[in-house]
Amino acid sequence: MKVFNTLNRAANYAGQRLAARQQRQFITRHATELFHTPVGDARYKVALYFADEMVNAYQIRQWYEPMKRLAEFLPVVVITRGPDSALALREECPLPVHYAPTIEDVERLVDSQDLRLVFYVNQNIRNFQMMRFNQPNHVFISHGESEKAYMWSNQLKAYDYVFSAGQAARDRLELHLRNYDAQERTRLIGRPQIDVSYLAPYSLNPSLPTVLYAPTWEGDRPSMNYGSVVSHGEQLVDALIKDGGFNLIFRPHPRSGMNSAAYGQMVEKIRHKLAAANATSSARLLFDDTAHWGWQWAESDLCITDISAVAYDFLATGKPMFVTKPVSKEATVTDSPALAKVPSLSADASHDAASLIRAALAEENASFREVVDYYFGDVTAGASMHRFITESLKLVVGEVQTQQLPIKKAA
DSSP states (O other): OHHHHHHHHHHHHHHHHHHHHHHHHHHHHTHHHHTOOOOGGGSOOEEEEEOSOGGGTHHHHTTHHHHHHHTTTSOEEEEEOSHHHHHHHHHHOSSOEEEOOSHHHHHHHHHHSOOOEEEESSOOTTHHHHTTOSSSEEEEOOSOOOOSGGGGOGGGGGSSEEEESSHHHHHHHHHHOTTOOHHHHEEEOOOGGGGOOOOOSSOOOTTSOEEEEEOOOOOSSGGGOOOOIIIIIHHHHHHHHHHOOOEEEEOOOTTTTSSOHHHHHHHHHHHHHHHHHHTTOSSOEEEOOOSOOSHHHHHOSEEEEOSSHHHHHHHTTTOOEEEEOOOOTTSOOOOOHHHHHSOEEOSTTGGGHHHHHHHHHHSOOTHHHHHHHHHHSOOSTTHHHHHHHHHHHHHHHOHHHHHTSOOOOOO
16 A cells, blocks of 8 residues: 555646646746737736635636726736636737746836736735835725625735625625725725626527526635535435426536535535536526636526525516525625525525515515615616716826726726
8 A cells, every 4th residue: 555655646747747847838838928928008006816716716707898898998917826717818818928926026017017007806915016016006896796794804904905795795795894995995996896798608499588696615614614515415406407497507616615525525426416407497597616606607597505696696687586594603794785685595494495586586576776776876788887987087097097098987
């Protein structure tokens, strides 16, 4: 056994060495693109910073389209720090990708460019290597709106500004952060992702309503244990399969199973259930592991999700939804206007999901508009994107010059 383990470790080491050498060769071949530094008026003025691994790429992907819109006014670059991420983002990202593995590489980029605004999508510890530079405005944009404790982390004080979705986010910061002027240091931009049109990669049965079940992951600490896959997932999916009257898009969080083998195993069990049932059902029963998040909103008539950013993304559509009730007593659940207005779904009620969904689709919920306004402000077509671009430009060229630019509120 010892000999086998030694050989296995040696093989793994050799494989890692080979992969690293291939990465270096690929990066060398594409150095002109990955290390490109424009000159003159083409110099980058805005950066989207991503120091993480591709397992967290869902956090940056949702900002591709808003950044493309901003790039119509200013040169925008994505800065990444790891070789795997650099190579992967180069293939999928519609923006220029600059690879800066060392702090010296970051310094060279900053010195050669005219960076005035840097966006951050998460709280990676390497953000602080970029934030040492004083000239750019450092802005936290997060990767979604939610009631998770993450959204009022004391780390937000490190950024010059926080781009928040709406008044609810600003009130949340005022409540939880000490010595922090939320009114001054937040800019309310809505959710620009809802103003993007995404092509659906799947066809659905148009004669049936479509349910999106998009649970979050199990979390990395007890207070963040909001995931419903184990507590609700199987009986919920079984109920909808048995009913046969709904298309179902099951989209688990990309990190599902990272900290709990049982959670990941349940995701796979549901995957197999859907595949087996889909072969004989007139409904479309989909396991969705596509890279892009957004097309699901337009395709779905109702959403079931957990306390997560998904709930707030879907809330902005005004369509009916349920938010699952965490079974963990340690999960942090705060008083929330959204959770007070949106129907909850307990684990025990999951077996009755079909009838609950039909009732929700049949009734009007006038209180939704009020809560949508509180969390996102104006969500008419193009309004959020317009606010995002306008607030970004103010931090780069100033308010007066921004007012002179032809920023259209796209429908």
